[in-house]
Amino acid sequence: MALLTPVDAPAAPLLDPSDPPFAYAHNLPLEKKFEYLVAVQPDARYFPRLPSGTLHPVLIELLSSPDLLPLKHAWTNEERKGRAANGQSRFYFRVDGRMFSVLFVKRAVRPWVRRYLQPSDWSAYAAEDARRRAEEPKPTLEFWGAGYFTEFCEGPPGFCHGGSIATFVDMILGFGTSGILMRTQPCRTLTLNVTYKQGVPLGGVIRLHAGVSRIEGRKSWPYCNLYAGARKEEDAKPLIMSEGLFVAPRNEYLARVGMEVHTGAKDDEAAGHGKGGGKGGSKL
Numbered sequence: 081m082a083l084l085t086p087v088d089a090p091a092a093p094l095l096d097p098s099d100p101p102f103a104y105a106h107n108l109p110l111e112k113k114f115e116y117l118v119a120v121q122p123d124a125r126y127f128p129r130l131p132s133g134t135l136h137p138v139l140i141e142l143l144s145s146p147d148l149l150p151l152k153h154a155w156t157n158e159e160r161k162g163r164a165a166n167g168q169s170r171f172y173f174r175v176d177g178r179m180f181s182v183l184f185v186k187r188a189v190r191p192w193v194r195r196y197l198q199p200s201d202w203s204a205y206a207a208e209d210a211r212r213r214a215e216e217p218k219p220t221l222e223f224w225g226a227g228y229f230t231e232f233c234e235g236p237p238g239f240c241h242g243g244s245i246a247t248f249v250d251m252i253l254g255f256g257t258s259g260i261l262m263r264t265q266p267c268r269t270l271t272l273n274v275t276y277k278q279g280v281p282l283g284g285v286i287r288l289h290a291g292v293s294r295i296e297g298r299k300s301w302p303y304c305n306l307y308a309g310a311r312k313e314e315d316a317k318p319l320i321m322s323e324g325l326f327v328a329p330r331n332e333y334l335a336r337v338g339m340e341v342h343t344g345a346k347d348d349e350a351a352g353h354g355k356g357g358g359k360g361g362s363k364l
């Protein structure tokens with residue numbers, strides 16, 4: 081089944097509008113979780129109860145940025161304030177035209193994946209993604225995103241805590257980059273290197289640029305840089321630079337924890353994508 085994209089989303093709401101956003105995640109097929117929940121796809125059609133107020137400055141910035149998918153959803157100040165009051169920080173990013181978000185809940189920084197993507201979903205997602213990949217001539221190995229951190233991530237006054245930043249970039253590197261772009265199975269952090277060049281201000285728009293610089297078998301070397309402001313400026317210096325080595329667990333480990341092993345190798349071959357050494361689809 082082809083995944084829905086923001087472009088071909090159906091006109092009729094698929095979701096019960098009386099449900100609060102995100103409450104129905106568990107009842108949806110995996111691909112819809114990605115497209116409508118995890119994805120920042122809360123179009124006004126799907127959340128008609130939301131007040132149609134002023135767009136949050138973050139969204140205005142996003143809308144004006146050619147690097148980011150234009151979001152149609154009226155993400156209002158009230159909504160943002162309500163979520164911020166719950167300690168939620170949110171980041172959006174786009175991979176191959178699909179939007180994803182990372183949700184931080186309070187200081188514990190619980191990414192949405194923990195909540196919405198159960199371990200057993202991984203194999204289904206990987207299989208679906210491998211099928212998708214077979215249809216795509218050239219997967220994207222870098223992506224941009226934007227979002228903000230709230231006060232629950234505070235370290236130095238007005239700035240983000242270093243641990244929250246490390247957790248965030250680990251999440252982006254581990255899931256956003258390795259998990260999605262390698263499209264095989266979840267990758268674990270083996271090494272993580274974070275350089276804090278400047279403080280990350282709370283509340284302001286923070287832009288991220290992430291990707292994979294190298295893939296070799298089970299190993300991948302993703303990077304993620306954070307910048308101030310939503311607009312892409314070629315010469316802007318990053319606030320945060322991070323990189324790591326992520327390793328897909330050996331198959332026997334996956335089998336032990338009850339996860340179906342899927343390497344995507346067959347699909348890759350069919351699609352002409354090499355898996356190692358940056359061949360084929362791994363080319364940046």
Ligand SMILES: CCCCCCCC(=O)SCCNC(=O)CCNC(=O)[C@H](O)C(C)(C)COP(=O)(O)OP(=O)(O)OC[C@H]1O[C@@H](n2cnc3c(N)ncnc32)[C@H](O)[C@@H]1OP(=O)(O)O
Nearest residue numbers: 193194250251254255267268269270271325327328329330
């Ligand atoms: C659902 C949410 C997803 C988001 C997840 C975000 C990412 C995370 O936070 S994961 C949690 C934190 N990380 C962990 O808990 C990982 C714990 N560690 C492990 O599970 C294992 O060590 C694991 C799976 C990473 C690697 O295990 P294993 O494959 O047995 O390791 P091992 O074979 O020794 O090493 C793998 C490769 O890395 C290389 N390597 C090992 N150490 C290093 C190092 N320090 N530097 C460079 N290379 C190294 C090895 O040489 C080997 O390479 P090759 O296969 O080419 O010989």
